[in-house]
Amino acid sequence: MGTIGEAGEFGLIARLTRRLPQGRDILLGPGDDAAVIAAPDRRVVATTDLLVEGRHFRRDWCGPYDIGRKAAAQNLADVVAMGARPTALLVGFAAPPATAVDWAERLYDGLADECREAGASVAGGDVVAAPEVTLAVTALGDLGGAEPLTRSGARPGDIVAVRGRLGHAAAGLALLSEGRDGPAELIAAYRRPEPPYAAGEEARSRGATALLDVSDGLVQDLGHIAAAGGVGIEIDSSAVPVPEILGPSGPVYALTGGEDHAFAGTFPPDAVLPPSWKRIGVVAEGTGVRVDGREPPTGGWDHFRA
């Protein structure tokens, strides 16, 4: 297949953009100075993440297809966590010139497939040379006339609930770090999160007062809702889903593990949630997050310290 250095910038761009289906929100796709994307609501939701090899992924632990899916998923989940419908991704891709074109194409296949899953397209991007593989992903979304679901709306008495897997990615990462290759379900969860994209619309339709995706760990991320709303959050750990496969450290993984991109939100006291949502606590007067009435275990992810 050759290397991307041999293909050259414009050859590589041609090979990659060919793999990216353009949905109806893409009014003008890759190839000009900029893309043009539908924003029917007159507002656009936008978020960006930078993923660096060795820091956010390891090429010996994750193949290009999974890296692509994960990079897309974490940004698409952020858009959904605002209560918006994802429309488009812009992707900056940096790689050493010796990288196989095939590897890059598989990565873009992963990006494209995750976008399909969430109803979005890849609208544009950039490719450059760099010592490590680096991905810069920006996701855009449409609010469809509704107000954004921010982190600041939780009120004392609200229900706290989660939707999606917790702790699986952290358990999978721990297994890979120990050189193990199973259970396959946990390794796969680390390699490729499966954000339940329907959660944004479900939360909005049930009157959610705050919503976010769990990227840094449940307790740490709920802390953002507590801080932004000036409230306390009381978690009942026995209500937090901890499937047996997570093993003896399961409760810790579920409370502090990030990267599953589950959704956590707060809802009015009388909200009736779909069965896929699990009620795990309540919003209270006060500050911070308490688990079973106590200070929670520390944990979570600081990109510069961890």
Add this chain to the structure above:
Amino acid sequence: MGTIGEAGEFGLIARLTRRLPQGRDILLGPGDDAAVIAAPDRRVVATTDLLVEGRHFRRDWCGPYDIGRKAAAQNLADVVAMGARPTALLVGFAAPPATAVDWAERLYDGLADECREAGASVAGGDVVAAPEVTLAVTALGDLGGAEPLTRSGARPGDIVAVRGRLGHAAAGLALLSEGRDGPAELIAAYRRPEPPYAAGEEARSRGATALLDVSDGLVQDLGHIAAAGGVGIEIDSSAVPVPEILGPSGPVYALTGGEDHAFAGTFPPDAVLPPSWKRIGVVAEGTGVRVDGREPPTGGWDHFRA
């Protein structure tokens, strides 16, 4: 001031976002899962670039403030080259933990000031640790009801014209490569391009049929207009502005040097251009770009080969 590793991810984010004024297009700024930005036109223009230390800039040649201005400028220029008004930037910032917080703050000052120049704001971003400083900049813009100025609309008989400096950045880069520190004007042009942001609105008001910003060299970039429109472009080199300061290689710098982010466009034969625009040629039947009736000098930038 301490290092960004000492400040930690959330400390650094707080220090950086404090420096970013939020204009009226920013409906919800940094701090939630995603930002919300005005898109009054129901479409949004979006472009992204990845800038890697050692490849796109050298910290010994450029200070953080200029790196910030340049990173913003090249994306804001892409938005303007679509005939749009820049509204917002999203910035992914990767740096080694030993980087001084002060250095990062100056970089964000540069981003913020270049945004002010173009009428945009910094709406959101991401900070992560990495071995090299890397910037991932996404710019958004509003078309105000007009059609985007793409690269494909040039027709035989159209005027070809440019607005802004050509060759200055390339001459400045050559001087730095030779270890020289003057002329200061050229070094400064390399460190900090000054895209004439009014060019987009000017071009649109004069009925421009195609527009782009000159990032990879005039001849190479006009080649995109030729290819996209299925036309040829005839350049009269004596009409291309080559100020004396560019020195003996001036004509080559002006025709092949990138990174000044001048604007080049095509206009109907009867268009009356403002004095700041220089007519440099015509659109013809055929393919490719010819300079004084001949094949042009080769040159321009391939990110994987150069």
